[in-house]
Amino acid sequence: MNLINDLKIVSMKTTREGFGEAMSFLAKKNKDVVVVTADLSESMKVDDLEKTFPEQFVQVGVAEQNMMGVSAGLAMSGKVPFAVSYAVFSPGRSWDQLRVSVCYSNANVKIIGGHTGLSVGPDGATHQALEDVAMTRVLPNLLVVVPADYEQAKKATLAIAEHRGPVYMRLTRPKTACFTTAGTPFEIGKAQILRKGADISVFACGPLVYEALLAAEEIKEKVDVEVINMHTIKPIDVEIVVRSAKKTGRVITFEEHQINGGLGGAIAEVLSENQPTKMVRMGMHDSFGESGEAKELLEKYGMNKDALIKEINNFIKING
Amino acid sequence: MEDLVEKSRKIRVEIIKMLAVAGSGHAAGAMGLADLFAALYFGGVLKYKSSDPSWNERDRLILSCGHYAPVWYASLALADFFSVEELSTLRKIDSRLQGHPVMQDLLKGSGHKQLPGVENTSGPLGQGVSIAVGMALAGKMDSLKCKYICVESDAEQQEGQTWEAYMSAAKYKLGNLWFLIDRNEIQISGNLSSVMPIEPLREKLSAFGLRVFDIDGNNHGEILSVFEKGKLFPDQPKAVIMRTIPGKGVSFIQSDYRWHGKAPTDEEAEKALWELK
Known part of the structure; x- marks a missing residue:
C-alpha cells in the first residue's frame, strides 16, 4: 500500500490542510468548482482559495441551512460546489436541506464537515461531531468518505470532485500522523x-x-x-x-x-x-x-x- | 389580457380536476395563484421552450412552497411541457407528478422519471428560496441573461432559512432574482395573524435589502407591470408581496383556511367546476 517506511518517524499535518491544498488545485483546474462556506474559511483551510480565486468563493455568513440550499442551486446550474463548515453545524444543522435540496435532487454538492470527533478538544461537546457519519449514511444518493490523514484527504478531495453526485467528507482539527504517501492508492469505496x-x-x-x-x-x-x-x-x-x-x-x-x-x-x-x-x-x-x-x-x-x-x-x- | 383570464380559468379547472382524482392535496394556495401562473407562462413573463425544458437561456421558475404543485403542473401541461391527460396521475404510484415537486439530476440514471419543466425539489418550506439564490448566483457567475423567479407562500416567511436566503441575495446583488410572495393570509392551522404574524412584511423585506413591490396577485395587469418596474433596479433582488384570495374562483373554497391542505370530493369538484364554467 506504499505507506511510509517507519511508522515511528512521521510528520504531523491536518486532514483539513490536505483538503485546502487540493481545493486550490481544483479551483485552478476547473472554473466551475466553487467553495461555499458559513464563516469558516480560515479554519477549514480554504482561505488561500478565497484570496486567489475570489470569484469561485461564496461566503454566506453564519447560515448553514442557506449554505446547503445555495450549494444545491449552484449544483443544479452546473457548478461543483463544496459546502464547507464544521460538521456539528453542517450536516448537523443543515440536515433537512441536505436531505431534500441535495440528496433527493441528487445535486452534485460536496459537503465538507470539519472538526469531527473528540479531537476537536477544548471547545467541548457542542463542537465535537460524533454523530455525523450516522446521520449522513442513511441518506440515499449520498456517499460518505473519511480520509485517514493529510495525504489521503488530498486524494479524497480530488476523487469526490470527480464523482458526479453528493458526497459527505469528514475532516479533523488537530495535526495527526502522515503515514500514507503520495504513492498510496485511493479509490472511493475500496477499503x-x-x-x-x-x-x-x-x-x-x-x-x-x-x-x-x-x-x-x-x-x-x-x-x-x-x-x-x-x-x-x-x-x-x-x-x-x-x-x-x-x-x-x-x-x-x-x-x-x-x-x-x-x-x-x-x-x-x-x-x-x-x-x-x-x-x-x-x-x-x-x-x-x-x-x-x-x-x-x-x-x-x-x-x-x-x-x-x-x-x-x-x-x-x-x-x- | 382576455386570453389570460381564460388561461387562469383553465388552470383552475385542471387544479380542481386533478385534486379530486388524487383525493388529497392542497387546493387553496394553488387556486389563488392561477392568475399569477397564467401571467408567467402565457403573459410573456417567462422565457421558455417546452420542447427543450433544459434550454440554457430559459428563465427559471423555482416553486419554494411545494404544496402549490398543482398550479405548476396544470400550467406546465397547458404550456405543452407534457399532456393535460397526465395531470390525472397526480399523487398516484409511478407518476411523474409527485405530491411535491422533484427535480433530480438524471445523469446517474436513477430510474426516476423527471417531469419536464420542474426546476427544483421542494416541500419543507424555505428550501426553494436558498436554491433560487444559488441558481441566480450561478447565472450571474456565468453572465446568463435570464430571470430567476422564486414563488413562495406567506407562511414560508416564518422559516428562518427564508431570511438567511434574503440576506445572501442582497449581499450578492442578485438583480436577476425575484421573490414572489403569495400573501393569502392562510396556513394549515389558521390565519397567519393568529398562528404567527409576519407583519410588517414590507418593512422587513426592505430592511433585508430587497426592493419591495405590493400588488394585487389576482390582477394580470398588475402582475405584468411589476416585472417592467423591476427593470429599473438591475442590481437589487426584488420581492413582490402579492395579495391574493386563497381558493379564488370557487365560492366555498375561497378565503377559508380549512382548504389549505384539502382536496375536493367528487361532489364538491362537480360544484366547483360548474362555478368555473
Whole structure:
C-alpha cells in the first residue's frame, strides 16, 4: 500500500490542510468548482482559495441551512460546489436541506464537515461531531468518505470532485500522523488492508487508523492483527469486510464517533447479514464529549493505541 | 389580457380536476395563484421552450412552497411541457407528478422519471428560496441573461432559512432574482395573524435589502407591470408581496383556511367546476 517506511518517524499535518491544498488545485483546474462556506474559511483551510480565486468563493455568513440550499442551486446550474463548515453545524444543522435540496435532487454538492470527533478538544461537546457519519449514511444518493490523514484527504478531495453526485467528507482539527504517501492508492469505496493479519480484524477510519497500525506493530509477537482502513463508509466495501472477518473470525471497529450508526454500525450490518462474527465496537458509547486536550480526551474515552491493545487482549482472552 | 383570464380559468379547472382524482392535496394556495401562473407562462413573463425544458437561456421558475404543485403542473401541461391527460396521475404510484415537486439530476440514471419543466425539489418550506439564490448566483457567475423567479407562500416567511436566503441575495446583488410572495393570509392551522404574524412584511423585506413591490396577485395587469418596474433596479433582488384570495374562483373554497391542505370530493369538484364554467 506504499505507506511510509517507519511508522515511528512521521510528520504531523491536518486532514483539513490536505483538503485546502487540493481545493486550490481544483479551483485552478476547473472554473466551475466553487467553495461555499458559513464563516469558516480560515479554519477549514480554504482561505488561500478565497484570496486567489475570489470569484469561485461564496461566503454566506453564519447560515448553514442557506449554505446547503445555495450549494444545491449552484449544483443544479452546473457548478461543483463544496459546502464547507464544521460538521456539528453542517450536516448537523443543515440536515433537512441536505436531505431534500441535495440528496433527493441528487445535486452534485460536496459537503465538507470539519472538526469531527473528540479531537476537536477544548471547545467541548457542542463542537465535537460524533454523530455525523450516522446521520449522513442513511441518506440515499449520498456517499460518505473519511480520509485517514493529510495525504489521503488530498486524494479524497480530488476523487469526490470527480464523482458526479453528493458526497459527505469528514475532516479533523488537530495535526495527526502522515503515514500514507503520495504513492498510496485511493479509490472511493475500496477499503484498504494496510496490514495483513490472521488473528483479528481491526476496521478503523480517520486518524485512528494510524493508532491501529501502531497497536498492531506493538503486539505483533503475540497477536497477528489485520488493519483495514475504511476510508469510505458508504458505499461500504462488503467484499473486503466479509473476507477479512471470515479469515480472522474476530472483529473490532475503531472510530472517533458514536458506536451506534457509524462505522461500527455499518460493519455490524454487513457482517450480520453475510458473515456473523463476534465483534466489539470501539468509539463513543452513547455519551457526549467534554473539554480537554485532544490527547487526554482520546485516552479518557478509549480511542488510542493503548485502548485498542487492551481491547484486543480482552477480546482474545474472553472469546479465545 | 382576455386570453389570460381564460388561461387562469383553465388552470383552475385542471387544479380542481386533478385534486379530486388524487383525493388529497392542497387546493387553496394553488387556486389563488392561477392568475399569477397564467401571467408567467402565457403573459410573456417567462422565457421558455417546452420542447427543450433544459434550454440554457430559459428563465427559471423555482416553486419554494411545494404544496402549490398543482398550479405548476396544470400550467406546465397547458404550456405543452407534457399532456393535460397526465395531470390525472397526480399523487398516484409511478407518476411523474409527485405530491411535491422533484427535480433530480438524471445523469446517474436513477430510474426516476423527471417531469419536464420542474426546476427544483421542494416541500419543507424555505428550501426553494436558498436554491433560487444559488441558481441566480450561478447565472450571474456565468453572465446568463435570464430571470430567476422564486414563488413562495406567506407562511414560508416564518422559516428562518427564508431570511438567511434574503440576506445572501442582497449581499450578492442578485438583480436577476425575484421573490414572489403569495400573501393569502392562510396556513394549515389558521390565519397567519393568529398562528404567527409576519407583519410588517414590507418593512422587513426592505430592511433585508430587497426592493419591495405590493400588488394585487389576482390582477394580470398588475402582475405584468411589476416585472417592467423591476427593470429599473438591475442590481437589487426584488420581492413582490402579492395579495391574493386563497381558493379564488370557487365560492366555498375561497378565503377559508380549512382548504389549505384539502382536496375536493367528487361532489364538491362537480360544484366547483360548474362555478368555473
